[in-house]
Amino acid sequence: xxxxxxxxxxxxxxxxxxxxxxxxxxxxxxxxxxxxxxxxxxxxxxxxxxxxxxxxxxxxxxxxxxxxxxxxxxxxxxxxxxxxxxxxxxxxxxxxxxxxxxxxxxxxxxxxxxxxxxxxxxxxxxxxxxxxxxxxxxxxxxxxxxxxxxxxxxxxxxxxxxxxxxxxxxxxxxxxxxxxxxxxxxxxxxxxxxxxxxxxxxxxxxxxxxxxxxxxxxxxxxxxxxxxxxxxxxxxxxxxxxxxxxxxxxxxxxxxxxxxxxxxxxxxxxxxxxxxxxxxxxxxxxxxxxxxxxxxxxxxxxxxxxxxxxxxxxxx
Numbered sequence: 001x002x003x004x005x006x007x008x009x010x011x012x013x014x015x016x017x018x019x020x021x022x023x024x025x026x027x028x029x030x031x032x033x034x035x036x037x038x039x040x041x042x043x044x045x046x047x048x049x050x051x052x053x054x055x056x057x058x059x060x061x062x063x064x065x066x067x068x069x070x071x072x073x074x075x076x077x078x079x080x081x082x083x084x085x086x087x088x089x090x091x092x093x094x095x096x097x098x099x100x101x102x103x104x105x106x107x108x109x110x111x112x113x114x115x116x117x118x119x120x121x122x123x124x125x126x127x128x129x130x131x132x133x134x135x136x137x138x139x140x141x142x143x144x145x146x147x148x149x150x151x152x153x154x155x156x157x158x159x160x161x162x163x164x165x166x167x168x169x170x171x172x173x174x175x176x177x178x179x180x181x182x183x184x185x186x187x188x189x190x191x192x193x194x195x196x197x198x199x200x201x202x203x204x205x206x207x208x209x210x211x212x213x214x215x216x217x218x219x220x221x222x223x224x225x226x227x228x229x230x231x232x233x234x235x236x237x238x239x240x241x242x243x244x245x246x247x248x249x250x251x252x253x254x255x256x257x258x259x260x261x262x263x264x265x266x267x268x269x270x271x272x273x274x275x276x277x278x279x280x281x282x283x284x285x286x287x288x289x290x291x292x293x294x295x296x297x298x299x300x301x302x303x304x305x306x307x308x309x310x311x312x313x314x315x316x
Contacts, residue, residue, distance in 0.1 A: 200239025
């Protein structure tokens, strides 16, 4: 986990009470502190729909778009969250071997120059076969060594180290322990808060494709997150609870959650109950506010009313 200084900064900026170590038992028996709320898409429109003040602004960026990072960070104020996709440009093994460093160095520079907290969400939903960096195809067959879970773990660690920055001497000592090439120069220290975000269950749902198979280690993860959608009036709450319990010393987040083409206020109410009963929740980011999308709350009047009543008051 990051330094105490960064945790102090996060608390000061966001008003979030973080659990930075220890077990979950006593903490989870009390009602959670206020949680930061976020959105992918038009925050002003979402505020009109729900009354939510979106502290976190979420967007995706491809590995082929390093030049877009500074402008995107400025657009996503006050606190950006960047979900990073490889876009077929590099494989996890390529990243681990330093072949994607041009993007990572630009990410580090942009976040450092931004001068404030940025959530960095590398290769989310990695245990979903629809993502180009997943280790497995839909039928359970392997995509080979370049996309293995071992390669992913090493790639994620490199992303975390370079995004955060620091003296080359310290970075290279850590990279050597990972069996990876070093960096040539010192990197600026950046307030990058690293989000490790599998799905609670794998697709394909096989042991080798479990969330834990992709976990890179505590040193490289600041926040554990899940994506949870209500599809056909059903959501994988059991897998969500399992993922939360697997990392008792880490803050937890819902980096994506939403209603998949249905109006289901019960799901919204259950999400609020989950936050209130789990003390380590750092943020919730609804997906998304695009007009006319299948997740758009404007077409879901009962869920929209429930959101305004039980989710919006969770934030500040």
